[in-house]
Amino acid sequence: MNGAPESLWQWAVPALIVFGAAALLASASIWALRRARRSPRARAAAEAERTAAGSALVRLDDAVAELDIEVGLSGALYDGTAPTALRRARMTAQHARDEAFAEFRQLDADTHPDEVTRVSRRIRARTDAATAAIAHARTEHADWMDANVTATAQVRAAQERWASLRDQIGDPQALLDELAARFDASEWTDAARAATDAHAGLAEAERLLRDAAERAADPTRSALAALTRAERTIRRTQTAARTLEENHRVVLDAADAVAGQVEAARGALRQAATVRSGLEPADAERLGAQMREIEAALTAEERHALRRPTATVVAVARLRDRLDLALGDARTAQQRLRGARTALPGTLAAARNAIAHAAPAVARSGADARVRLATAEQELARARGADDPVAALDAARRALRDAEDASALADYDRLTRG
Known part of the structure; x- marks a missing residue:
């Protein structure tokens, strides 16, 4: 009677050892494979x-x-x-x-x-x-x-586009003089660079088109190379002209809006003081310390608002963001909605300015900077189209951060290439 259990154990123990070892080996192999797939190599x-x-x-x-x-x-x-x-x-x-x-x-x-x-x-x-x-x-x-289309017709069409672009650009110096008379140089650096590029582009395109016209008139020569270079130069000049106009508009819009944004920020601080009065002492003290720092920073920014409006609008948008974080969930839904409505215009302007600043550099950069700028543009469009001010403000803040990240990535690309 005892022989059967003994024979069973004699068979089972080796089998358990074999299968156990196989399971351990399989587990070790899977672990090693997963580790290899996450290895530095x-x-x-x-x-x-x-x-x-x-x-x-x-x-x-x-x-x-x-x-x-x-x-x-x-x-x-x-x-x-x-x-x-x-x-x-x-x-x-x-x-x-x-x-x-x-x-x-x-x-x-x-x-x-x-x-x-x-x-x-x-x-x-x-x-x-x-x-x-x-x-x-x-x-x-x-x-x-x-x-x-004959080469002569192509050259003539390109010359017409060049003339139209020249008339559109007009006198870039007049725009720069207007900016220089009112604002700090840091506000119109991008506009000055774009004006220089546009002026140089017009001159280079004109030279290339003269060369292309001479070649088109000679049956033994090809105008294609000069015409292609002229076309590319015209395109770059168009981009520079758009950048100049956009920067000029951004600075003037910021100058018109900055006083209102500063006052809206002070209104948000007053609203925060009302919220603070209902908090527990420890929470009220923490919020009060943040509010004092924010108010001091706002006062410092206000001193330069007239000369540096775009920088001030961006700084005020960041201070509003910081105040919202300090308030956390202490506000009512109505207070959050009212705060978002007053913060949204300045944050939208800051995001738009950051995108305009990033775009020229990103156009010459790698995929990471381009993807980040595309994300910023999508978030800005989402902010402009949102019906809920709170959601719109969140999207505008993401657009601002993404645009600044795109600028940083573009700067990194430029430095590493250099």
Whole structure:
């Protein structure tokens, strides 16, 4: 009777040892595999894939920017009779770029290396396909141009665009003189740089167009290279002109609004004092210390408000943000709503100014800066379209932070390239 249990144990014990060892080995293998996938080498490989995807995304973003202008010129100059492939390619490329921006934005330090690699490769495949479609469409458009528009006509059209741009820009110095008479130099540095770029661009484009016209008149020579360089210069000059106008408008708008923003901030402090009166002593003391610091900082900023309005508007928006954090959940819903309504205009202006400041530098930077600026623009649009002032204020603050991050990333790119 005892033989059966003994034989069972003689069979079971070795089996348990074997299966137990196998389970331990499997667990160890899985642990080792997971560790390897998160090792520094795996992360470095994933970062290389992410960098390659970012480079492809930058190329696509540049191609879309050029295609936007080319599509506009095609419709304006040739009555919309140019090949529709340009428009189709633009829509496809914009959609691919926006989706790639959204995916690239999610790849942060906490993302698993395997996921970084997978998403980065998908981004590269999508952006490379869109870039190739743009190249094909532009080739088709160039063939159409060769068949339907002479070099002389192309040069004449470019000269007309140059003349229109010259008239549009007018005298940039007049705008700068207006800013210099009223504001600190730090307020119009970007505008001065854009004015210099616009003036130089007009002169360079005029020289290139003269060269292209001479070549177009000679059947033995090609005007294509000079015309292409002139077209690119005109586009850069248009961008500089828009930057000048935007910076000029931002500074004047800030000058008109800064006094109201300072007063609204003081009103928010008075409202905070009312909230403070209902708090427990320890909480009231902490809030009071924050309020005193905020009021002192506001007074310091107010001294320079007339000479540095955009900087003051940004500083006041940050102080309002700090006050909201100090108040926390102590306010009623009605008080939060009233505070958001008064803080929103200044925060929107600060975000708009930060985006305008970041845009020129980001245009020459890598994918991280471009994605962050695109996020800032989306948040600003969300803030402007929101019906709830509290949600709009939150979105405007995110736009401000993203725009400043984009500027910092662009500066880092410039320094590392240098």
